[in-house]
Each structure stands twice: as structure tokens, then as C-alpha cells.
Amino acid sequence: MILYPAIDLKDGQAVRLLRGEMAAATVFDSDPAARARLFAEAGAEWLHLVDLDGAFAGAPRNAQAVEAILKAVTIPVQLGGGIRDRATVERWLAAGVARVILGTVAVEQPDLVREVARAHPGRIAVGIDAREGRVATRGWVEETGAMATDLARAFEDAGIAAIIYTDIARDGAMGGPNIEATAALARAVSVPVIASGGVSSLADLLALRATGAVAGAIVGRALYDGAVDLRAALEALKA
Template sequence: MIIFPAIDIIDGKPVRLFKGDFSTAEQVAEDALQTAQGFVDAGAEWIHMVDLDGSVQKKRVNHQVFVDVANQTSLKVELGGGIRTMQDIDYYANNGISRVILGSVALKNPDLVKQAVKEFGDLIAVGIDAKNGFVATEGWTEGSDTFYIDLARQMEDMGVKTIIYTDISKDGTLMGPNIEQLTALNEAVSCDITASGGVTNIDDIIALKDKGLYGAICGKSIYKGTLDLKQAVEVCK
């Protein structure tokens, strides 16, 4: 299982949110590049990054931060937030980003996902964020009546190979991941499933690994010290 240490960006600075609420934004480090290098030193090979400004403004905002991390560290960058057009995907694909996450557009503009997978293949991942099992969009500010597994199956049919699933009620809470929903999703589709939200300690990592998940995103747990990144990476080798 791959461990994805996470850096979310607002105004160029690394922050964490509680349950996706922007009013709870807490700066967790001074510099994204320096933080990312620390992840390299701990043995990480990937990093999960989110343009939170982009997710709200529906366009690329903090792109230089992500490009710098991709090109100035050895990390492979998985990136979401504000990626709404083929031009956005093309920009990141040509500037060193290893995986581009399509979020709200997966529900609102599935044709873009279809086109993106056709052109960029495995570079494309889909982020499915849900509350009580129903998909939320636009930086989690809008709900829907679409069940998360139904959307995942639709994405699988389009050729999407990687899905990042976030239970919003768990995100940033250090309350443990939603193992039940993640397991159901992993059994429902053939896509690689990455767990996002709630990961707290090494026991959570072991539980997710035992369920056969592809990856786990770890944010607040690293910054708050409840999870040792080096240990997590070692356990998952």
C-alpha cells in the first residue's frame, strides 16, 4: 500500500482543514517545498496535494507550488483542486505532475473525464468525496443525491483506474477512516482505491492495508504527530 503524505495549499501555504470547513484552516508548516523534502527524508515516494483556493475558484491558483515540489524533489505528485478543463490537465501533465485528480467535474461533467482518460490514461484519477455516502462537490459545499459507489462504477466504465475516496465527516478529525465504506467500494469496483480522511495512527494504516486498499492519504496525523510517516512507509512495503 502506498502512503501519501498530504499538503493542502491556501495562499501558497500548507494548511489543514476540519471536515473540509475553510473557516477552520490552520497553517501547519511554513513552506511546502521544505515540508515535502521532509516527506522524502521519511521514505515517501508520493505526495498528495490539493489546491484549496482552486477548488473554490474553479481554476488553477497555486500551480507554481505544485510544479516546484514535482520538479525540485524526488516525490511523485498527485494533485487535485480546481482542475476543470483539458487545458488544466495538459498544463500539469507537461510540468511534472504524476497524477491529476478530477473531483467535482466527475459528477458534473463526466464527458471531461471520458476525454481525459482517452488522452492521458493512468495520469487521471477521480476524487469522490461523500457525506453519509452521497457525493459532495465544489469544495464540499454542494451535496447531491448520487451514491458514492454508483459514481465509482460510472468512472470505472469510463476507464478510470484510480479513485480517491474521502468520507468528509472523517476528514481532519483524527477519528479513524471509514473502513466500512472503503471496503464496500474496494469490493464494488476494480479501480485502485485510496483512503482519504480520518487516518490517525499506525493501527489505521495496518487496517487499511489488510483490506487490500491501494493507498492511504495522511495529513493531520503527520502534522499532529499521531502517525510516524517513516514507520507507516515501512509497514506498507
């Protein structure tokens, strides 16, 4: 199981939100590129970036910070937030982003997801953010009637690289991930599923791995708060 350290970007800074509330942002680092280097030096194999301002605006808003991170590290980076058209996908892939995450457009423009996934095999992921199993879009502000599992199944044959599943109620709350729901989704589809939201300890990571179904886990606040030691977690997951 791959561990993805998360860097959420707001106003050019690395922050963490509580359950997706922008008003509840905590700034952890004013230099996200330096934080990215620390994660890479600790042995991280991937980084997970989110342009939070972009997710609400519907277009990139932290491009300078993302570009600085891309220059600072050599490990692959996946990026989501405000990517709503093919031109933006192409621009980020050309800039060096290894994998682009499409969330809102997966609900509103599923044909676009299929189109770019065919054009860029292995470089497109779908982000599914849900409250009580129902998908939310546009920075988690708008709730839809779509069920997470149905949306995931709709892209099984699209050639996407992964599904990033976020339980919004758990995100940033340090209360543990929704292991049962994440594992159920992972078992329902053939696409690799990456868990996001709520990881607060090494025990949480080991429990996700123990499902035998979850391909990866994104960790944010727990790394910044020191609840999870990145080096120790990476070693434990390799054991």
C-alpha cells in the same frame, strides 16, 4: 498499500482543514516545498497535493506552490483542486504532475473525464468526496444526489488510474477513517481505491491494509501532529 503524505495548499501554505471547512484551517508549514522534501527523504513513494483555494474558485490558485514542490522532489505527485477543464489538465501534466485528480467535473462533466483518461492512460484519477455516502462537489460545498458507489461504477470502463474516496465527516478530525465504507467501495469496483480522511494512527493504516481491498491511504494531519511517524509507517506497511 501505498501511503500518500498530503499537502493541502491555501494561500501558498501547507494547511489542514477540519471536515472541509476553510474557516477551520490550521497552518502547518509556510514552505510546502520544504515539507515535500522531508516527506520524500523519509521514503514516501508519492505525494498527494490539493489546491484548496482552487477547489473553491474552480481554477488553480496555488500554482506557484505546486511548481515549487515539483522542483523540490523527484517522486511522483498527484494533484487535485480546481481542475475543471482539459486545458488545465494538460497544463499540469506537462508541468510534471504524475496524476491529475478530477472531482467536481466527474459529476458535472463525466465525458471530460473519459476524454482525458483516454488521452492520458494511467494519469487521471477521480476524486469522490462524500457525506453519508452522497457525493459533494465544489470544495465540498454543494451536496448532490449521487451515491459514491454509483459514481465510482460509472467510471469503471473509463481507464482511470484510481479513485480517491474521502469521507468528509472524517477529514481532519483524527477520529479514524471510515474503513467499512471505503472497503465496501473498493470491493464494488475494479479500479484501485485510495482512502482519504481520518487516518490518525499506524493502527488505522494497518486496518485499511488488512481489508485486502484498499490500494492506498492519504495521511495529512496525523503526520503534521506527529501521531504517525512517516518512516515507521512506511516500514510497517512493507512488512
